[in-house]
Amino acid sequence: MKINEFYFHEVLIDTAWIFDELEGDGQIPKWEELVDTFGSSGIKNVIQTIATEIVQEYPETVFAKTNTDYYDIIPELAKKKLKEHFSFDEECQKQEDVPESKRRKILLFDKAKNFAIIILTDAPNTAVEDLCWFMDDFKEHPDEIKLYFEDFKRDWNTRVLFDSREEPGFVFQEPNLVFQGSETDLDIIGFDEFFNLSDYSSEKEKRTPVPVSEENPKTLSVQTKYGVIKATRLDDKEYPGISVVFEKEGNGSPGAVISQNPLAQGIELLIYNTSNPDGEPIEIISLYKDKEKQE
Structure with missing residues (x-):
């Protein structure tokens, strides 16, 4: 059966809105819990699957034929399916959207601030660089950085493996990151890529918005x-x-x-x-x- 694309998008948007309402009302688990179970992209895939099922069960032509209204049927059906897929069942199977083997360990560090964090993520380098720029732009506002990082974890399948702020004994040493007075060595965790936060300082040349100018007037x-x-x-x-x-x-x-x-x-x-x-x-x-x- 050929699906009307405009109708599908309408159902998809309504399903996403209903998901937000159910999550806000506590009728399904919180976003953070769902991310741990499904992965951020996995949640989006489930919502898209639900919208596809609804469109197949109730094509747009059914309302005229049965003299029924879209809003009398679709929202309730979406709620039912969302609750079934995102239940509070503790034994629901974990669906990792991206296998751990395909994610990278990324080290972010700032030697001057004695700071280091290692994350396991599927985020592209452009998204990681955006995070680095933001951490510098809002270095005087740790709460803003915390909120941004929470959004980052929602957008990408991300897990924190190490955070020096939680290790009072951490001392940055080149070429390795080690703890003084501790047997823990960051080399045991390891990392595939690293980003030096000092390279993203606002005092250095950084990406800037493209202004309206003679070179790019449009x-x-x-x-x-x-x-x-x-x-x-x-x-x-x-x-x-x-x-x-x-x-x-x-x-x-x-x-x-x-x-x-x-x-x-x-x-x-x-x-x-x-x-x-x-x-x-x-x-x-x-x-x-x-x-x-x-x-």
């Missing part, structure tokens, strides 16, 4: 802790406007386009989601209609 980029927000001027004779996208590796480029539409005789806002950022918009909002042309 684009404006802003670096956030979650990724890059990019606005681009669209110089189309019939559809002039502005495109705004959110860029993050592994996340596609969801966003929106606001432009003139000669066919609609006005200004429209088109919204694209993460699941299919290059496909059809999930929503089209009319912002302005030319009344004279309509008459």
